[in-house]
Amino acid sequence: MDYRRLFIGCAGGAVLALAGSANAERGADGHVNIIYWQAASILNPFLSGGTKDIESSSMVIEPLARYDQDGNMVPWLVDEIPTVANGGVSEDLTTITWAITPGILWSDGTPFTAHDVVFTAEYCMHPEGGCQQSTSYSDVTSVEALDDLTVKVTFSTAKPFPYGPFVGAESPIIQKAQFQDCLGAKAPECTEQNFGPIGTGPFRVVEFRANDVISMEANPNYRDPSKPHFATLTFKGGGDAAAAARSVLETGEFDYAWNLQIDPAILSQMESAGKGTVIAAFGTAVERLMVNLTNPSPDLGDQRSTVKGGPHPFLTDPAVRRALSVAIDRNLLSEVGYGSAGKATCNVLPAPAIYASTANDECLVQDIDKANQILDEAGWARGSDGVRAKDGVRLSILYQTSTNAVRQDTQALVKQWWGEIGVETELKNIDASVFFGGDQSSPDTFQKFYADIEMYTNLFSGTDPETYMNNWTCDEIPSPDNNWLGNNMPRYCSSDYDALASELGGTADLAERARIAKAMNDLLMKDGAMIPLIHRGRVSSHSNALGGVILNTWDSELWNVADWHRQ
Amino acid sequence: MLNYTIRRLLFTIPVLLFISFIVFLLLDLAPNDPTGNLPLTIPPDVRERIRQSLGLGEPIHVRYFLWCVQFFVNEPLNILEQWTGLQFGSGDRLRVQSWATRSPVVDLIVERMPQTLWVVGMSYVVGIIIAIPIGVISAYRQYSWFDQAGTFVSMVGFSVPTFFTGVLMIVVFSVHLDWFPSIYDTTHRVTDWQSFWFQVRQMIMPVSVLALFNAAQISRFMRASMLDNLSQDYVRTARAKGVREPVVLLVHVLRNSLIPVVTVIALGIPQVFGGAIITEQVFKVNGLGQLLIIGIQGADIPLVQTLTFIFAVLIVFFNLIADLLYGILDPRIRYE
Numbered sequence: 007m008d009y010r011r012l013f014i015g016c017a018g019g020a021v022l023a024l025a026g027s028a029n030a031e032r033g034a035d036g037h038v039n040i041i042y043w044q045a046a047s048i049l050n051p052f053l054s055g056g057t058k059d060i061e062s063s064s065m066v067i068e069p070l071a072r073y074d075q076d077g078n079m080v081p082w083l084v085d086e087i088p089t090v091a092n093g094g095v096s097e098d099l100t101t102i103t104w105a106i107t108p109g110i111l112w113s114d115g116t117p118f119t120a121h122d123v124v125f126t127a128e129y130c131m132h133p134e135g136g137c138q139q140s141t142s143y144s145d146v147t148s149v150e151a152l153d154d155l156t157v158k159v160t161f162s163t164a165k166p167f168p169y170g171p172f173v174g175a176e177s178p179i180i181q182k183a184q185f186q187d188c189l190g191a192k193a194p195e196c197t198e199q200n201f202g203p204i205g206t207g208p209f210r211v212v213e214f215r216a217n218d219v220i221s222m223e224a225n226p227n228y229r230d231p232s233k234p235h236f237a238t239l240t241f242k243g244g245g246d247a248a249a250a251a252r253s254v255l256e257t258g259e260f261d262y263a264w265n266l267q268i269d270p271a272i273l274s275q276m277e278s279a280g281k282g283t284v285i286a287a288f289g290t291a292v293e294r295l296m297v298n299l300t301n302p303s304p305d306l307g308d309q310r311s312t313v314k315g316g317p318h319p320f321l322t323d324p325a326v327r328r329a330l331s332v333a334i335d336r337n338l339l340s341e342v343g344y345g346s347a348g349k350a351t352c353n354v355l356p357a358p359a360i361y362a363s364t365a366n367d368e369c370l371v372q373d374i375d376k377a378n379q380i381l382d383e384a385g386w387a388r389g390s391d392g393v394r395a396k397d398g399v400r401l402s403i404l405y406q407t408s409t410n411a412v413r414q415d416t417q418a419l420v421k422q423w424w425g426e427i428g429v430e431t432e433l434k435n436i437d438a439s440v441f442f443g444g445d446q447s448s449p450d451t452f453q454k455f456y457a458d459i460e461m462y463t464n465l466f467s468g469t470d471p472e473t474y475m476n477n478w479t480c481d482e483i484p485s486p487d488n489n490w491l492g493n494n495m496p497r498y499c500s501s502d503y504d505a506l507a508s509e510l511g512g513t514a515d516l517a518e519r520a521r522i523a524k525a526m527n528d529l530l531m532k533d534g535a536m537i538p539l540i541h542r543g544r545v546s547s548h549s550n551a552l553g554g555v556i557l558n559t560w561d562s563e564l565w566n567v568a569d570w571h572r573q
Numbered sequence: 574m575l576n577y578t579i580r581r582l583l584f585t586i587p588v589l590l591f592i593s594f595i596v597f598l599l600l601d602l603a604p605n606d607p608t609g610n611l612p613l614t615i616p617p618d619v620r621e622r623i624r625q626s627l628g629l630g631e632p633i634h635v636r637y638f639l640w641c642v643q644f645f646v647n648e649p650l651n652i653l654e655q656w657t658g659l660q661f662g663s664g665d666r667l668r669v670q671s672w673a674t675r676s677p678v679v680d681l682i683v684e685r686m687p688q689t690l691w692v693v694g695m696s697y698v699v700g701i702i703i704a705i706p707i708g709v710i711s712a713y714r715q716y717s718w719f720d721q722a723g724t725f726v727s728m729v730g731f732s733v734p735t736f737f738t739g740v741l742m743i744v745v746f747s748v749h750l751d752w753f754p755s756i757y758d759t760t761h762r763v764t765d766w767q768s769f770w771f772q773v774r775q776m777i778m779p780v781s782v783l784a785l786f787n788a789a790q791i792s793r794f795m796r797a798s799m800l801d802n803l804s805q806d807y808v809r810t811a812r813a814k815g816v817r818e819p820v821v822l823l824v825h826v827l828r829n830s831l832i833p834v835v836t837v838i839a840l841g842i843p844q845v846f847g848g849a850i851i852t853e854q855v856f857k858v859n860g861l862g863q864l865l866i867i868g869i870q871g872a873d874i875p876l877v878q879t880l881t882f883i884f885a886v887l888i889v890f891f892n893l894i895a896d897l898l899y900g901i902l903d904p905r906i907r908y909e
Contacts, residue, residue, distance in 0.1 A: 041756070045859070045867065047673040054673065055611040136626025138611065140619050176614075194626075197676040216674035216681055217867050218759055218859040242756060244857040249743075249755070256748045257755050279748075439872055443609030450604065453617070467614045484617075491617030 033224045033237030035572040038552065039260040040564070043250040045217040045243020050200040051176060052130050053193060055138035060175050061264070062220060062241050064562035066113075067178040067205035070104050070123070070157075071169070073560035075287065077358045077469040079169065083110055083118065083179070083206060087169075090514065099164035099514055104172065106155040111227040112181050113210040120151035125182035127159075127171060134190040141473070142170045142177040166514040167470040174468050175562035179206070208234035208568035218243060228568070235554075235571035248272065254547045255282040261552040262570075264563060266545045267412065270345020273545070282550055286346045288543040289559030290357050290474070291465035293348075293416075295330075295405075295537040296495040297321050302404070302456050311455045312485045313497055319399045321458060325384035326401065327534030330459075332380065333423045335372035340540050342419070343412040351541035355527040358469050360520040366531040369538075377427045386428070394428035402430040406450075407461040408438040416461070416539070446489060453490040460495065463542055469560055472510055472519075475526045478535060479504050498535035574900065574907075578893070585889050592885045593644075596878055597637050605872040607672050627672050640878060643669045648679055671876040673867070678879045681864060688759050689853070689860030693845045696780045700787025701838060707788070708795020708834075712803060713822060723792065730789030735782050739855035742778045753778050757858040779856040783849055787841075794837050798830040805829075832902045839895040843887035 046062040048054045072082045079087050088094020088102050095102045110118040127149035130137040145161045149171070152158050159171055171177055181204045188196035201214040206229070209222040220241040224234050242260070250263040255276040266273060266284070277284050301318050302311045309315035320326050336350030352366040386394040386401060394401045403424070407413045414435060421431040434457065436450045442462075449456050466474035476482065477493035480500075484492035503526060510522045530536065546563060548555045553573035558565050607627060608620040628636060647666040654660060668677040707727075711720040747755035754775050763769045802808065803826055811821045850862035861880065868876035900906050 047671075047867075047871075048675055050675075053675055055608075055615045057612060134626065136623045138615060138619065138623055140622070141614070141616055191626075194670060194675040197674075197680075200675055213760065215684055215759065215859075216671075216676055217864060218685075221760055240760070242758075242857065244859045244863055245756070245854060249855070249857070252743070252748065253756055257751070259747075259754055259756055437605070439605040439609035439870060441609075442613070443604065443606030443872070445604050445606045445609075448604035462613075464613045467612075473616075489621070491621060493616070 030232045030235070032228070032232060032234065035235040035237070037238045037240070038236040038262070038570060039240045039242065040262045040264070041242045041245075041250045041253055041260045042264045043243065043245050043247050044265075046214075046220060046241065047217055048200050049203050049211065049214060049220070050180070051178065052135070052137045052139050052180075053200060055176075057265075058243065061562045061564050063178065063203065063205075064175045064207070065209045065222065065239070065241075065564050065567050066207045066211060067180055067203050068207045069174055069178045070106070070172040071174075072565055073174060073469060073558070074565075075556050075558045075560070077560045079173065079469075081107075083107060095168055099161075099166055099168065101158055101160045102165075102168040103152070104157045104159075106157070107229075108155055110206055110229055112204050112206055113225040113227055114181075114204050115227055116181075116183065117154075118179075118206055119154045120157045121154070122182045123157045123172060123179055124149050124151045125186065126179045129180065129185060129189060129193070132190040132193075135193045137193075139176045142172075142174075144170060146171060164512065164514075166510075166512070166519065167472060169468070169470070174560075175565070176467055181205070209239055212238075230568065233568040235569070239567075251276055251547060254549055255279055255284070258282070258549060258551075261549045262555065263547050266547060267344075267347070269411075270341075270343075270347070273345060277547070280550075282547050284346065284545060284547045285555065285557045286543045286545045287557040287559045288349070288357060288541060289465060290355070290471075291463050291542040291544075291559075292351060292354055292356055292538050293461065293463045293540040293542055294354060295420075295539065296452075296455070296460045296462075297327055297534060297536055298455050298458050298460070298496065299535065300497045302458060304456075308486060311497070313483060313499070314485075318458070320396075320401055323384060324534055325380050326386070327537070329377040329380040329384075329427055330424065330429065331369045331534070331537045332373050333377040333427045333429075334369070334420055334537070334539065335423065336370065336539055338372075339416050339419060343415055344540055344542060345545075347543040347545040348540045349543070351538050352531065353527050353541075354530055354536055354538050355471055355475065355523060356538075356541040360516070361471055361523045361527070363524045363527050363531075365524075365528045372423070374423065374426050381427060388428045392425075392428055393430045400430065401428065402432070403459055404432050404434060404457040405459045405461070406434040406436060406441075406457040408441040409435045410438065413461060451490065452495060453484040453492065455484075455495055455497075461539075467560075471523050475510065475523055476507050478526075478530060479507050496535040498530070498533065500529065500533060503529050503533075574897075578897065581893050581896070585893070589882075589886060589889060593641070593878075593882050594637065596881050596885070597640065598633075600874050600878055601633055601636075603872075607872045607874070609872060639667075640669065640875065643667055644879060644882070651679075669875050669879050671868070671873050673871045673873045673876070678876050681876070682861065682880070682883070685859070685861045685864050688757070688858050689846065689862070692757075692776060692779050692853075692856075692858050692860065693783060693849050693862075695776065696783030696849075697787055697841070697845050699780060699784040701791055703784065704788040704791035705795055705834075707792040709799055709822070709827060709830075711792070711796045712799030712830075715800065720796075723796075727789035727792050730785040731793075735786060735849070735852045736855055738785065739778070739782045739852055742782060743855070746778060755856070757856050759859055779849075779852055779858055782855075783852050790841075791834065791837065794834050795830065798833050799826060802826045802830045832899065835902060836895045836899055839891055839898055842891050843884060846887050847884050 042058050044058040046058050048059055049063040051060040051063050068082055070083045071079050071087055074080050081087055083106055084104050085107050112118055130140055131143050145163055147162045148160045150158050184199055184204050188199055202211040208225055208228050210225045212221040212223050214220050222239040224237050247266050247268045251266045253260040254263040256279045258281040273284055299318055299322055300311050300313055301315045306315045340348035340350050350370050352369040353363050355361050381394055386396045389395050417433045421433060424431050440448055440450050441452050452460055478498050482492045482494035483497045484490040506522055506526045513519050544559045546557055551572060553571050554569040556566055608623050647668055671678050707723050711723040714720055743755045746752045757775050763772050811825050850866050853860050853862040865880050
């Protein structure tokens with residue numbers, strides 16, 4: 007036994023030595039199996055915003071720069087990140103110039119040039135294309151190739167954070183030669199291209215079966231001759247999160263399983279089988295309660311849940327909102343529903359670290375007595391049925407969310423705590439595709455918010471919070487006038503907040519931006535527009551035989567698949 | 574008979590058109606949305622543009638008419654072109670496109686057909702092969718221990734849902750015993766004995782789960798039909814003239830009892846094409862059932878519309894076949 011262990015140790019050492027040297031051969035580690043329980047539908051992220059589609063295509067097509075596991079930008083197809091300091095971003099913040107690394111080839115052997123980058127922008131910015139990533143290109147007026155390896159992007163306004171286009175998994179570069187007949191209205195008809203894009207990434211598509219499985223092989227023209235370590239790859243989709251976890255942790259059929267939001271107790275039991283490891287990382291996702299500051303009463307008809315319909319009968323009272331928040335045991339919610347993938351939080355902007363505020367940490371500890379005291383002092387007295395009321399207004403809440411086992415557990419716990427402070431709660435859950443669907447004719451969308459409290463998770467991609475924090479300016483309030491399009495679900499409107507938002511839009515210095523963003527977060531918390539609950543992480547798992555996995559919540563989870571290897 | 578068949582076939586045309594319109598209306602009225610499952614990082618105005626690019630801005634009758642043209646004219650022409658190699662018109666026709674994959678729905682269905690037919694079809698065949706002997710013996714030895722056991726097994730097969738039996742089998746045979754794979758490999762090709770053996774191994778669990786369910790249903794029908802016939806006068810006559818018992822049972826009784834069972838089996842065939850939504854999901858077979866459920870979840874209306882309509886066609890068609898089979902098997906029945 008000891009001899010065997012010694013031998014394995016030596017072999018392991020040899021493998022490590024090999025991995026360390028640049029001479030390790032491409033494809034030497036054979037085959038790797040990845041399972042996403044949501045199957046990939048298309049390999050063109052411009053035509054599908056689904057995470058599964060963005061991440062599966064990220065192994066094939068790549069952006070100019072990516073985010074690493076800490077949220078730092080790393081040059082990917084360029085030599086350095088353009089900044090004001092190195093002259094890549096103009097002093098007035100309206101242009102950014104990218105210099106592409108020479109010698110990069112597409113998987114078909116043709117050179118990767120600035121014209122491909124320009125074409126990608128043209129493709130996504132085409133008004134008839136229905137490009138789902140067009141937010142990346144907001145305010146872009148032109149993208150031009152200065153020469154074969156230099157791209158200049160011009161914005162209509164000063165962009166303190168000019169890294170929207172061509173950065174991150176949502177904004178990869180597609181090949182001009184392949185897609186040039188697929189512009190605009192023709193985009194969806196190019197099935198062959200959309201199912202098998204030619205890319206610069208470590209793998210290329212061999213066979214794509216929509217909503218089922220993708221077979222890939224190592225890209226023979228990949229820029230690093232020793233990578234990827236795997237010769238072939240299977241990307242299977244379908245089933246559910248528990249089955250995906252089982253296939254990695256218990257049966258060992260698969261090497262990597264994505265997004266395992268299942269009961270933490272079941273997950274750790276599966277992990278104890280010893281075949282795989284559960285990994286978690288935290289991004290910007292926060293599960294929060296949105297507080298409706300307008301009146302959702304059905305008596306108001308068309309004015310229901312709109313600013314015109316008037317303020318909410320009791321949620322506009324800061325004491326009520328504070329008491330509701332203090333009564334919640336966030337640590338217990340996190341333990342029950344999220345396990346290692348959740349942390350209690352009191353901020354709606356919990357990450358990256360420079361933006362995280364500590365000013366609101368009162369809510370981290372549950373205090374029912376304090377909550378009761380706050381309500382007593384504000385004059386909300388308990389009636390004969392135990393529910394508090396003031397001036398004929400009862401503290402009775404309709405609390406809605408999407409249908410999801412963890413969310414229903416959370417609802418039940420919160421209802422119980424609110425019951426202890428004399429607040430009556432009625433629970434409602436709505437199918438996710440309806441709740442988030444935005445159908446104008448449905449009364450159950452999260453934009454219409456025909457309830458007092460609603461719960462869901464929101465996040466922002468990349469590391470810059472500006473667009474995200476702008477969600478709560480007055481202009482973003484959903485109403486019938488703007489077809490309920492808007493992100494300001496609480497219908498929060500504050501001139502101080504809007505002033506901070508415009509200040510953020512004109513500031514380039516990172517430390518200063520962090521100060522403003524923090525102030526915006528604190529203002530939202532102080533005014534009680536929402537009650538944050540859990541800072542949610544991403545949980546995935548990999549087999550113990552797979553090395554090199556670094557879970558990244560700022561970019562595609564498969565961002566460093568070229569480095570994955572057998573161990 | 575021929576007249577009857579033609580009359581029935583003609584009558585199916587308005588029925589199917591009506592069904593397609595109802596399905597279209599139902600899907601249109603359903604309160605979900607193709608952008609509903611997208612990440613919240615995609616802002617509302619972009620969502621609105623996506624909806625427009627999918628053609629959701631058009632009024633409902635225009636969209637229904639478009640679908641009809643695509644499905645009843647463009648798709649058949651396309652199939653004809655592929656079969657004959659001829660080209661009709663410019664060849665540049667708009668086909669029924671799935672919103673999620675942006676590819677022709679018919680191609681997706683064709684891609685899914687093999688695994689569904691193999692797994693679900695095989696389970697149907699296995700189910701029939703198990704069910705008929707069980708039904709015959711159960712009826713012949715009514716209230717014996719075999720009959721009781723058969724009743725118990727069919728009750729279990731009928732009432733325990735496949736998402737329970739399926740997961741139970743995975744836990745026992747994949748996790749603990751490590752005999753069979755828990756995830757079906759749809760890209761697997763059978764080229765030699767070894768790969769054939771792998772195909773058998775990956776099919777055993779889904780097929781047996783579904784076969785149990787099918788066998789439970791059919792064996793009950795078989796038993797009831799056998800019991801009906803066993804007490805008939807012609808059986809007594811056969812026995813009285815000295816026909817041997819196996820002949821009485823397997824020639825006289827079985828043949829007559831099979832008539833209603835064959836009808837039931839024929840009526841069940843559309844289910845095979847419909848796939849087994851839950852079982853396919855449990856074993857990741859990713860056949861037609863899984864395609865349908867993904868389409869429903871993602872509000873992929875053209876995909877769901879086309880699939881449900883094809884199922885409707887199959888159901889109407891196999892109903893007709895069942896009726897005709899009845900006439901062929903039972904000389905007493907004549908359609909004029």
